[in-house]
Amino acid sequence: MSDILLSVRNLSLHYPLREGVLKAVDDVSFDVRRGETFGIVGESGSGKTTLGRCIMRILNPTSGEVIYRGDPRGETDLVGLSDSELREIWRQIRMVFQDPQSSLNPRLPVLELIGQALRTSEGLSGKALADRVAQLLKDVGLRPEILHRYPAAFSGGQRQRIGIARALATSPQLVIADEAVSALDVSIQAQILNLLQDLQEQYQLTYIFIAHDLAVVEHICDRVAVMKRGRIVELADKRTLFDNPQHEYTRSLLDAVPIPDPRLRTRGTRQPVA
Ligand code: ADP
Ligand code: MG
DSSP, X not given: OOSEEEEEEEEEEEEEOSSSEEEEEEEEEXXXXXXXXXXXXXXXXXXXXXXXXXXXXXXXXXXXXXXXXXXXXXXXXXXXXXXXXXXXXXXXXXXXXXXXXXXXXXXXXXXXXHHHHHXXXXXXXXXXXXXXXXXXXXXXXXXXXXGGOXXXXXXXXXXXXXXHHHHHTTOOSEEEEESTTTTSOHHHHHHHHHHHHHHHHHHTOEEEEEESOHHHHXXXXXXXXXXXXXXXXXXXXXXXXXXXXXXXXXXXXXXTSOSXXXXXXXXXXXXXXX
């Protein structure tokens, strides 16, 4: 089995404008290794969300390939798949969103928010469904008694834990987290990042972790791609990128990082970048 789970090849999404074309994603290529956390960073508008959505086929790229090797039957180019084929892929590749407030339907209790996918894909209901959801809640550090509560009852951090449990419900191989901690207080961010790391081991997950905040990326990622205007301008191991950035844009991103929060720092010290 290849140690590469996902290969993005020459992926582009171009939006025609009245004058010219906006290259939201422009000829992007990279590999994601099984079990790693692959970071995508860049300032707002650099194309990170568009890239994540093209990989998931929530958006249709203009050109390129997304080769997925999570299926034991062989590799698949997600770009060519029909809607019904995508439904199976969407169980194996899941997303965690920035804002759990708006991504969790306020009218549904936790049991349904997390359990819906299990109802439809595995036909679970009743006690079997409640038991599975309760186990997922425990795994994300929430009490199983909250099954019948609604999103409004929870804090931002708790809601994001519910969002993570929902992503894990279908036992995915790959989780794409788009600014998953950006809306949270820094102390809560650290808790959620640590939870994601624990779950990665427990569930043997591969992550694509999208963020504009380099401190967050430094905490959790193994390798990092830096995006600027739809293109990847630098791709390196996390330590190499932070200690010895090659591209001027990466250096300017690092310079823009405010005083590092000690709670988000793990190992190593950042070298002066000037
Ligand atoms: P990021 O997530 O890095 O902030 P986005 O992927 O959201 O960046 O956006 C990348 C670029 O594509 C931005 O310039 C944005 O304005 C543009 N864009 C996003 N969606 C559309 C759309 N539906 N039509 C036209 N332009 C879009
Ligand atoms: Mg975005």
